[in-house]
Amino acid sequence: MKITVLGSGIVGQTISSKLDNLGHQVILGTRNSKETLARLEANRMTGKTFSAWYNDFPNITLQDFGKIPADSDLIINATSGNGTMSALKMLGKSVLTKKVLIDISNPLDFSRGMPPSLSICNTDSLAETIQREYPDTYVVKTLNTMNCSLMVNPSSLTGDHHVFMSGNDNDAKVIVQELLQEIGWKKSSIIDLGGIESARGAEMILPMWLNLFGKFGHGTFNFAINQS
Amino acid sequence: MKITVLGSGIVGQTISSKLDNLGHQVILGTRNSKETLARLEANRMTGKTFSAWYNDFPNITLQDFGKIPADSDLIINATSGNGTMSALKMLGKSVLTKKVLIDISNPLDFSRGMPPSLSICNTDSLAETIQREYPDTYVVKTLNTMNCSLMVNPSSLTGDHHVFMSGNDNDAKVIVQELLQEIGWKKSSIIDLGGIESARGAEMILPMWLNLFGKFGHGTFNFAINQS
Numbered sequence: 001m002k003i004t005v006l007g008s009g010i011v012g013q014t015i016s017s018k019l020d021n022l023g024h025q026v027i028l029g030t031r032n033s034k035e036t037l038a039r040l041e042a043n044r045m046t047g048k049t050f051s052a053w054y055n056d057f058p059n060i061t062l063q064d065f066g067k068i069p070a071d072s073d074l075i076i077n078a079t080s081g082n083g084t085m086s087a088l089k090m091l092g093k094s095v096l097t098k099k100v101l102i103d104i105s106n107p108l109d110f111s112r113g114m115p116p117s118l119s120i121c122n123t124d125s126l127a128e129t130i131q132r133e134y135p136d137t138y139v140v141k142t143l144n145t146m147n148c149s150l151m152v153n154p155s156s157l158t159g160d161h162h163v164f165m166s167g168n169d170n171d172a173k174v175i176v177q178e179l180l181q182e183i184g185w186k187k188s189s190i191i192d193l194g195g196i197e198s199a200r201g202a203e204m205i206l207p208m209w210l211n212l213f214g215k216f217g218h219g220t221f222n223f224a225i226n227q228s
Numbered sequence: 229m230k231i232t233v234l235g236s237g238i239v240g241q242t243i244s245s246k247l248d249n250l251g252h253q254v255i256l257g258t259r260n261s262k263e264t265l266a267r268l269e270a271n272r273m274t275g276k277t278f279s280a281w282y283n284d285f286p287n288i289t290l291q292d293f294g295k296i297p298a299d300s301d302l303i304i305n306a307t308s309g310n311g312t313m314s315a316l317k318m319l320g321k322s323v324l325t326k327k328v329l330i331d332i333s334n335p336l337d338f339s340r341g342m343p344p345s346l347s348i349c350n351t352d353s354l355a356e357t358i359q360r361e362y363p364d365t366y367v368v369k370t371l372n373t374m375n376c377s378l379m380v381n382p383s384s385l386t387g388d389h390h391v392f393m394s395g396n397d398n399d400a401k402v403i404v405q406e407l408l409q410e411i412g413w414k415k416s417s418i419i420d421l422g423g424i425e426s427a428r429g430a431e432m433i434l435p436m437w438l439n440l441f442g443k444f445g446h447g448t449f450n451f452a453i454n455q456s
Contacts, residue, residue: 112351121432122345159388161454164436193439201436204349208392208429211421212453221455225440226389227448 004029004068006087007078008036010043011104011148013053015078016060018152022182026060027072031087033062045149065090074100074175081107081126082119088130097136100172102179103127103199104143104151106206115210118203127166127199138172140165141199142180145209147219154184154222161222165192166199191225232257232296234315235306236264238271239332239376241281243306244288246380250410254288255300259315261290273377293318302328302403309335309354310347316358324365328400330407331355331427332371332379334434343438346431355394355427366400368393369427370408373437375447382412382450389450393420394427419453 001024005016008030016026030036039050046053054062063069068091075096079087084105088096107126109119120126127141142165143151150156154163163185167173173192180190193201205223213219229252233244236258244254258264267278274281282290291297296319303324307315312333316324335354337347348354355369370393371379378384382391391413395401405418421429433451441447 117350122349122435123340157454158456159454160452191440191443193436194443198439201439204432204435207350207432208421211426211429212419215419215422216455221453224388224452224454226385226387226450226452227444228386 001025001073002027002071003074003076004072005076005078006065006091007080007105008050008062009078009080010045011151012078013043013050014045014148014152015076015104017053017057018183020057020060027063027068028060029063029065029068029087029091031065031090033064036062066092068095070095072099074102074179076102077105077130079105081105082109084126084130085133088134093134093136096134098138100138100140100175101130101134102143102176103130103139103141106144106203108206115207115214118206121200121204123200125197125199125203127203128196131168131196138167138169139196140167140169140172140176141196141202142166142176145202145205146222147213150220150222152183154186154189156220157222159224160189160226161224162189162191164202165190166194166196166202168196229253229301230255230299231302231304232300233304233306234293234319235308235333236278236290237306237308238273239379240306241271241278242273242376242380243304243332245281245285246411248285248288255291255296256288257291257293257296257315257319259293259318261292264290294320296323298323300327302330302407304330305333305358307333309333310337312354312358313361316362321362321364324362326364326366328366328368328403329358329362330371330404331358331367331369334372334431336434343435343442346434349428349432351428353425353427353431355431356424359396359424366395366397367424368395368397368400368404369424369430370394370404373430373433374450375441378448378450380411382414382417384448385450387452388417388454389452390417390419392430393418394422394424394430396424
């Protein structure tokens with residue numbers, strides 16, 4: 001598939017390289033390609049600068065948000081949650097219409113320091129905000145409840161653990177489920193929570209995740225739902 | 229121990245009968261004993277009215293919130309979250325001072341219909357609100373992330389699953405951990421999230437719980453943290 005991944009941070013890089021390895025044609029969207037390529041800081045996961053990582057993946061194409069072509073089969077939002085709406089605006093409605101948009105971001109607000117709070121929650125969610133603003137896009141929330149190395153390598157945990165999925169369009173959820181399975185998720189590990197409003201629950205689980213991350217000192221853990 | 233359980237609903241009854249079975253001396257607090265005894269509706273878990281259930285437990289004493297004696301060793305808040313602060317006010321500071329208060333309630337707001345939202349969340353929590361209002365009480369949040377039959381019978385799920393604990397006082401958390409173990413929780417299943425502010429995460433997990441409850445059609449499931 002032609003897949004556009006929005007966001008050139010750790011999550012965007014991790015998802016992009018996985019999809020590239022699986023043989024998909026990846027466009028990696030960023031606010032400003034020139035600035036992204038000039039970044040000096042190393043990615044915590046790869047230990048590499050953006051451009052060093054980018055050189056390792058000759059089939060991935062970096063592109064400004066404003067120049068994303070309209071022919072992607074799928075769009076994945078891996079921007080930071082608070083930058084999501086402005087990023088999507090730069091893509092424009094024509095690029096997003098009738099597209100499946102996988103939203104894996106979280107509306108974390110670091111403006112009051114650590115731990116962050118959520119800038120949207122309880123009676124709304126980021127996924128619902130996207131869906132309201134782009135009613136002709138098929139938004140599916142998933143993968144936002146774990147760290148990115150687990151997203152693309154679920155078998156790195158041995159026991160059962162789960163990934164949640166929320167969205168209004170059943171056909172879109174079938175496409176997302178197939179992609180999750182291609183990435184390595186067992187069908188039995190994917191829990192369809194229901195419509196896009198159920199993304200509230202998936203986003204509001206983040207404060208617990210952040211607590212556990214602080215406690216364990218690593219992000220290699222995930223939520224599991226035990227109903228045995 | 230002398231344990232006061234606040235709240236005569238399903239959760240309060242379930243916790244009280246378990247503690248009574250374990251040999252503790254239980255006072256069950258309610259807003260108005262006379263009205264509670266006159267209730268006609270049956271408890272969904274026991275199938276009994278309050279008074280029929282109460283007759284089965286001759287060692288449990290029903291008492292108005294305003295008449296709870298000050299000599300309890302432990303207080304458990306099992307009121308509905310939105311009624312908690314008014315219930316505690318009826319107990320009064322003298323009854324709560326220097327006491328361990330286990331808060332198992334959730335600030336669910338049903339005023340906008342289903343699913344409920346949280347009346348406090350994100351930058352605050354019910355547990356923190358109690359702790360601020362009663363600074364000389366040792367508040368420990370726990371057990372609020374599952375249904376009450378699982379609270380008192382954790383082995384009804386075969387695989388691993390967890391109970392969270394938040395509080396500022398380490399001695400109080402040791403007491404709570406011992407009580408959890410007495411109830412049937414393995415020490416390895418109890419996750420200490422940290423200070424009372426970590427109760428935000430434990431309370432904000434409720435929307436996900438409610439989603440899953442709606443999806444599964446039953447409450448016999450629990451969160452597990454997989455870090456294998």
